[in-house]
Amino acid sequence: MKIKNILPLGFLLILISCNKKKIDPAFMGKIERDQISVVTKVPGNVEKILVLEGDRVKKGDTLIVLDIPEVDAKKQQAEGAFKSAEAQYQMAIQGATAGQLKQLENKVGGLKEQFDFAKKSLDRLEKMLQDSLVPQQQFDEVYAKYQGARNQYEAAKTELEEAKTGARIEQQTMALGQQLQASGAISEVGAAEKEKYMIAPQDMAVENINLKIGELALPGYPVIGGYIDSSVHFRFTIAEEKLGNIQPGKEVKIKVLYKDEELIPGKVTAVKALSAYANIATAYPDFDMQQTLFEVFVHPDNPEEVSGLITKATVSLELEK
Numbered sequence: 001m002k003i004k005n006i007l008p009l010g011f012l013l014i015l016i017s018c019n020k021k022k023i024d025p026a027f028m029g030k031i032e033r034d035q036i037s038v039v040t041k042v043p044g045n046v047e048k049i050l051v052l053e054g055d056r057v058k059k060g061d062t063l064i065v066l067d068i069p070e071v072d073a074k075k076q077q078a079e080g081a082f083k084s085a086e087a088q089y090q091m092a093i094q095g096a097t098a099g100q101l102k103q104l105e106n107k108v109g110g111l112k113e114q115f116d117f118a119k120k121s122l123d124r125l126e127k128m129l130q131d132s133l134v135p136q137q138q139f140d141e142v143y144a145k146y147q148g149a150r151n152q153y154e155a156a157k158t159e160l161e162e163a164k165t166g167a168r169i170e171q172q173t174m175a176l177g178q179q180l181q182a183s184g185a186i187s188e189v190g191a192a193e194k195e196k197y198m199i200a201p202q203d204m205a206v207e208n209i210n211l212k213i214g215e216l217a218l219p220g221y222p223v224i225g226g227y228i229d230s231s232v233h234f235r236f237t238i239a240e241e242k243l244g245n246i247q248p249g250k251e252v253k254i255k256v257l258y259k260d261e262e263l264i265p266g267k268v269t270a271v272k273a274l275s276a277y278a279n280i281a282t283a284y285p286d287f288d289m290q291q292t293l294f295e296v297f298v299h300p301d302n303p304e305e306v307s308g309l310i311t312k313a314t315v316s317l318e319l320e321k
Helices: 004-021 071-092 098-130 136-166 167-196
Strands: 028-034 033-039 045-051 061-069 197-199 204-209 222-227 233-239 251-256 264-273 291-298 316-317
Touching: 061 222, 071 167, 098 136, 233 316, 251 291
Parallel strands: none
Antiparallel strands: 028 233, 028 316, 033 222, 045 061, 061 197, 204 222, 233 291, 251 264, 251 316, 264 291
């Protein structure tokens, strides 16, 4: 009874295996995606890790948060320098304060009275000198005092005008340059502050996370590596005897071995000699060492429809008849 049950089952398995199409190992390859790394620009310790290996993230998502204490200190320094430079520039533009202007006005008033008195004294002595009532020496002494009073009065008036109109244009330009320099320092610190947050540059799948919380990330270190979701393509390693008429532009079909679905249409985009034997894409390498191996790249006609395929899974290549 058991033998009768086993025979039909064995016959059925043989029939199924005979009907199943045999895949030529020479035309087997891999699902590939372009790799991408997220690196640090400024040194810092890993404070938070917000993703796991295998996660799919969108462009702009925060992946890792770094602790960069130096940035906060530099930010305070830059903001202090900017406030100081801004005050100097405003003082150069606006001139003296109300109190300073009042002091200068009083100074000008006092010197004007001295100048007027010296001028009156000089006029009187000049008439007396003409009548020979005073010696020339006395007149010269009063004239010298008159010249000194006039010079002090003119200098005070100029000082008052400058205080009202602001500093000279060269001083204003210098103060403005210092303000712009301080503003640039703030922008630089702001850019460094943004680097605390490591952001996904594209839609991607996280493959590996190379640091743990508390570890130091140096500038340029690839903290996270992964694949770009939208870059799905297929890579095959084909010996020259099997290459046939495979060439760029040829229409082909791709079969995903782990999925029982219809074939994926695609186009050969590149055929080039394989640079290293270790880079072969077939799961069953059986090539004559005397033959040249070629990499064949195929891109799907509709990348959106194959975005969910698993990277490095095995596929087979079928040529259009």
